[in-house]
Amino acid sequence: MWNFEDRVDAGRQLARELTRRARDDSVVLGLPRGGVPVAAEVARALSAPLDVLVVRKVGAPGHEEVAMGAVGEDGAVVRNPDVIAAVGADEETLAAAEEHERAVVERRAGMLRAGRPAERLAGRAAIIVDDGIATGATVRTACRVARARGAARVVVAVPVAAPSALAGLDECDEVVCLCAPPGFVAVGMHYIDFRQTSEDEVVRLLAGLR
Known part of the structure; x- marks a missing residue:
């Protein structure tokens, strides 16, 4: 394989x-x-x-390995509607999960770059x-x-x-x-x-x- x-x-x-x-x-x-x-x-x-x-992946409540979507730097977000419907997550739950992961994104970006600015794109x-x-x-x-x-x-x-x-x-x-x-x-x-x-x-x- x-x-x-x-x-x-x-x-x-x-x-x-x-x-x-x-x-x-x-x-x-x-x-x-x-x-x-x-x-x-x-x-x-x-x-x-x-x-x-x-x-960062936005995991489903109780099943964090299942991605309801993902968030990234600069406020980017992607949602997986099929997964969200399957786990029954409402908008409030989804928004709270996204906000939590967004804070992690910002913190990790600063740590991994060791204070250097992001490369210009x-x-x-x-x-x-x-x-x-x-x-x-x-x-x-x-x-x-x-x-x-x-x-x-x-x-x-x-x-x-x-x-x-x-x-x-x-x-x-x-x-x-x-x-x-x-x-x-x-x-x-x-x-x-x-x-x-x-x-x-x-x-x-x-x-x-x-």
């Missing part, structure tokens, strides 16, 4: 595909935490700056990188954040994704995905080593490639 040794291997394979199509003014944006080691390899290959786009190509896409809510929110910050072109680049998630991804100009198996179950099943990425590692990678 696996396609990649680890996130570094996935990033290098993804970088080989992107070097043929990336613009000179590209900024590589990793989705923390797991997307940043993948994005770091892409940034190195493209000689492009690396930054993060911090987004206005008029540039934003390449949004994650270690994989399951539902698509997080990466869709990231695309909206990049647009809000003035990106002229938004590219989503991932090693693996669920075909259903790719089919609903219309917030970007281009998708680069190495593997979209019809029997997709989970992102981690396509890696031999899918251990959790630490926040210290994210901070170190960002500092080294800014």
